[in-house]
Amino acid sequence: MSAIHGIDGLDDWELVVGLEVHCELATATKLFCGCPNQFGDDPNTNVCPVCLGLPGSLPVLNHQAVELAMRIGRALNCTVHPSVFARKNYFYPDMPKDYQVSQYDQPINADGWLDLPDGSRIGITRAHLEEDTGKNTHAGGSGRIHGADYSLIDYNRAGVPLVEIVSEPDVRSPEQARTYVAELRTILLAIGASDAKMEEGSMRVDANVSVRPHGQAAFGTRCEIKNLNSLRSLVRAIEYEARRQVDLLGTGERIHQETRHWDEEAGRTRAGRSKEEAEDYRYFQEPDLVPVAPGADWLARVEAALPVLPAARRETLAGAAGLAATHPGVVMAVDRGLDDLARGAIAAGADPVRVLTHVEHNLAVEGAETLGAAALAELVGMETGGALTATQAKTVLADMVATGRGPAEIAAERGFEAMDTGALEAIVDEAIAANASEWADYVAASAAGDDKRLKKLTGFFTGKIMQASKGQADGRAVNELLTRKRDGAA
DSSP states (O other), X not given: OOBOTTSTTOBTEEEEEEEEXXXXXXXXXXXXXXXXXXXXXOTTOSOOTTTTTOTTOOOOOOHHHHHHHHHHHHHTTOEEOOBOEEEEESOOTTOTTSEEEXXXXXXXXXXXXXXXXXXXXXXXXXXEEEEOOOEEEEESTTSSSTTOSEEEXXXXXXXXXXXXXXXXXXXXXXXXXXXHHHHHHHHHHHTTSOOOOGGGTSEEEEEEEEEEETTOOSOOOOEEEEEEOSHHHHHHHHHHHHHHXXXXXHTTOOOOOEEEEXXXXXXXXXXXXXXXXXXXXXXXXXTTSOOBOOOHHHHHHHHHHOOOOHHXXXXXXXXXXXXXXXXXXXXXXXXXXOHHHHXXXXXXXXXXXXXXXXXXXXXXXXXXXXXXXXXXXXXXXXXXXXXXXXXXHHHHHHHHHHHOOOHHHHHHHHTOOOOOHHHHHHHHHHHHHHTHHHHHHHHHHHHHTOHHHHHHHHHHHHHHHHHHTTTOSXXXXXXXXXXXXXXXXX
C-alpha cells in the first residue's frame, strides 16, 4: 500500500477531506440592512438596530447579494433553487441576536462541481447564503477565549452577506485541497462575487478531515479545523491532523468528532468543542423573511453576464501556446489575469515558452497588467534573438512595467548588448584557471554521475562568470561552454 498522497510515512491509510469555504460577497451593504459592507473601518461604526438585533427591527434582503450568490452557483455548475432562510440557533458570542440567519434544507445552490487544473473533479454539495458573524479579539493568554484576560467584540462584520460553499468529501490530499481553494478563489475573483482576501477574512476555510484504512468504504470520524486563512495553513493543518488521527488509531484510541483550531506558531491543531449535528442547531424558518424564488428571466440574465471562467481561459491560452493546460505558466497567467497579455504576445510572434516564463517568474508585480502585448513580444524577440541575455531581459522587463517605455530604449540606455562569443569564452577560461580545485571537482562529479554535486559546482562557476561579465553573459551560453570544456577535459 502507498502512503497518503502528499504525506510521507502514513502507509495503508486514505485521507478524506471535505471543505467549507466561506466567502463574503462584494456588496455595498450588509445582507439585511443598509450598513456599509466595508473592511477596516473603526470598530462598531457600521452598525444599526437590524444588524445589532435590537427588538422590533426587521430584515430586508439585499437584492445584489442574491444575484452574486446565483452567480457563484452557476459558475460552480450548481442548480439554482427556490430557497428559504432559517434561524440557526447556537451560542454566538459575536452575534448580538444569538442566532444566525442562514439556509438549511432549502439552499439557493446545490449539486454542482468544480474541475481542477489537473483534470480531477470535486463535487459541490451546496452553496448557500447566510450572514457573517462579528469578530472577537481575545486579549492575553493564547488568543483563545479560554484563559483570555478580556474579550472585545467588533460588530462591523455582523450581517455581512456570505456564501458558504460546501464540497463533497472528494479531496484526497493536502495539495489537492490547496488547488481546490486556489481555483475557487480564482473563480470568485473572475465573476466579481468577492474580493476573496484570505488575509482580511473575506475568504475563510473549514476543513473536515478524516482517515480510513485503504479499501474501507465507510468514512472515518471527522474533525473540523476552523477558520484557516491561508493556503499554507490549510496544507499544514490537514497534514498535521491526518498524522494525529493515524497515530491515535494506531494505538487503539478513538477519534472524537469535534472542532479543532489551527495554531500556526505551534504547527498543530488544538481541540475546540464537540461537533454539533444539524438537529443541535434547532433550525426553523426565519419568520421575518419570505422564500427566495428567482425567476427564469433573472437567472438567464445572471448566466448571460458570467465571464469566461478560468478553466476555459486556460484551454484557450494552452491552445495558443501549444502547451498543456496544466503547464505552470499557463495556470499562473490565468491566475494573475495576464492570459490576454500572454496570448497577444504569442500572436505577435513571441516564443510561447519564454512569454510564459516571464509571466510566471517575472510579472508577479504591481502594474504587470498595464504591459502591452507588442512590447512583451518585442522583449522576448530580443532575448531569443541573442540581443539580450535572460538576466538582462528580466531587468529590462521590470523597467518596462515601472516606466512604460519600450525594451529597445531601456536596453540601449543600460548599455545591454550581446556578449561576443570569444569574450565570453575568455571569461570562462579565466574562471576555470582561477578555481582549479573546484574545476577538478566539477569534472570528477560529472564523471561519477553525482548530479547534486555537479549542480552545486555549475552554480558556483556560473556565478563567477556572471560577476566577471557584470551580468552580460547569457546563462545558456555559459552552460554550453562549461559542458564543452568539461567534456574536453574528461
